[in-house]
Amino acid sequence: MTFNGKCNFGKNYNSRSRKANLKRGVGVVTALSLMALSSVAQAGGKLTVAQVRDPGSWDPIDTFTLAWGSVASNLFDGLVYRGPDLKLVPGLATSWEFLDNESRIRFKLREGVQFHNGEPFNAEAVKFTFERLLGDEGAKGPQRSNYTSIEQIKIVDDYTVDFIMKRPDPVLITKLAGYGAMIVPPKYTAKMGEEFNLKPVGTGPFKFTSYTPSVKITFEKFEDHWRGAPKLDELVYRFIPEASTRMAELQSGGVDVIYKVPLGSLSVFDTHDNIELAPVASPTIDSLRLKTTEGALTSDIRVRKALNMAIDRNAIIESLLGGQGKPISSLQGAGSFGYDASLETYEYDPKKAKALLAEAGVKPGTKMTIDYRSADSDFREVALAITSYLRMVGLEVKINPVENSVMSKDVIPNGKTHEMYQFGWGGWTFDFDNTAYLLYHSGERYNPYIKSAKMDALLEKQRLTYDRELREEALQEVARMAHEQALDIPLYNLNTVYGISSRVKNFEPAPDDRLFFLNTSVE
């Protein structure tokens, strides 16, 4: 076990004698002159990113966190690449085509690509990667289920592979650009077994050098990367869960890029000329979902519409969220496939809301409850603001904290929520399919209340075709139905705000959190 689990106190503490100091002085001088020399030789330098969480494992089949994605594009490649502009372009595959009535996808592979350990990339590596993902190894992890539409991988020749499909999977090409589909080296991976998690090897622009759990992961540039060597010499990700600590590190120069500047603290950086804030629309949305079953106050469509009209989304975004968000009319942001710009958010109209409530026979002073995830203190403030908007239309609403895991495991799946419950969602694929299927298709884990044969049919239909127009129409139709029925209270799509030191050049934060530092340099 050679990963870097120690830190070097002690060594520096006890050498306090004069001689030692003298020696050290000489050492420092030599080190300085060496550094001066080397800084001429290597103009690249080192960039440090502060990420929130340590994903804990680096194997593509074991992961499920956005934090993993923010690191991994630098380490691994997929057959397809999707950068900050969200366009799908060739990655390790140079082209692909659909054959045999779309039951077979043929990929032409890039030649002359090497893994960090010197293994060659070829059809064998692709076959190995997907057989591992879909086999026993993958069955232990969360990624396999995203790729089960693949029946098998057939090698045509060294640089051509066929994906034989069990069923159509319109999101597959997108999914090949990330996470479970990242290509791993067959020999090395087989040899390392579980330890691959701690010493990952890929084909990406940066090569893994060390990992200290909960502290940091470090990389050096991979000279032989197929797109050409990166400009940086070293790339470091530190894991800093506490937002104020990330901010302090950026201000003191300890890190160069920080992820998730808290929206309430953006103004802190107003006075810092050497720090830039870069907002990008995130894939996730926030909403309150509603209990629509018989007997609940919110089973009445008039009540649901009234709730939608009683909340001033814009004011909440401006006053609580630093203006860093857009109101939404369905449970997706503008970047999502299936988004319909013509679908408008219910306008803020407390008078009309009151009238609708009266019409539905809801008396002033009627009590309702919002369930929210207790650890989410930001949303708690939003929920409190919502309660005061609802008070203005005569409802007595209280908020009820629920522990995260209990909410996901028990309260939502088993339909134990109150009238309104917090729901934040979004997938890196930016395809409404993921959200819509899970939230509107009957019998799905996170859909305890809604049963609509028409929605079911639409959702199933769009999953079985590669026809983008047809899919988009179906997804938009689902969104429209949800909107007309006011099944939810869609709230907003927030920005993720990056804080970036001005010494960083050529870095573009990505909407899907997947940062890529190939062309980035530091001054």
Add this chain to the structure above:
Amino acid sequence: MPIAKFAIQRLLQAVFVVFVVTIFVAFAIRLTGDPAIMLVQESSNVTEADLERIRAAMGLNKPFLVQYKDFILGFFNGDMGTSFFRGPVSNLVAVALPATLALAVASMVVSMLISIPLGIRAALHKGGLSDQIIRIGSLVGLSFPNFWLGLMLMMVFSIKIPIFNSSGYEGPASIVLPAVTIGIILTATNVRLVRTAMLETLGAQYIMVARSKGLRERIVVYKHALRNSAITIVTYMGLQFGNLVGGLVVVEMVFNWPGMGSLALDAIYQRDYPVLQASITLLALMIVAVNFTVDLVYGLLDPRIRVE
């Protein structure tokens, strides 16, 4: 013979405590959430069969007592198990435990350096101006929330005057601020402790004897009084050390210090049973060991305790 019996009795008690703590932790965490769901949260294509497979790989389909037995046998044979999300637990502990111990020791040292001289001074000038100032100062210290103090120190000594690292775990420069933060918080209590202990000994007859022999005040205070108060002070600080090992979590978060407290807390959020069980067991063992040693030392020093 009696001391051996006493030791065995305390040892059995300690084993019992560890047993209760570990089985309770293992049981309670399983009531609260499903790690398989935590793992697949962001995927919409997961079927119940997928979840079953993941649970089987995690070993969660076995009966609770079997899971507990496997864990305990593994733990005491040197295998701390494998995290659901983060590889072998021993790798995580290999970072967290030294980090925690280093911070706990450094904070205790900071606290002793401040509280012992101040406490003595306060005791010697009981009721005087310096006593009042020290007492008020300690009250102020007690009223600081530790995360706030940590952030203030960070703001001043890392951002405004960049002397120390604001956070992280790299070399001596990064331990100073967290150690001073905790040290100051501890000092607030320790100053009072030292003061009280010193007052007690200073009132004893042998001090009067020492003074009447014409010994210099410095010798009376440091050699006679402080030494005799030391037992109380050291015992209390020993126990404090036990608490520190698991209870630093807030300061760990602020300074991004990768200690045992944060490790256990993360494990709770993620429902990472193996990590939680191993870290809590380890903490329990350490605290029990400290208490056991203190008891034993007491027993050796003061035969009356053995009789009880």
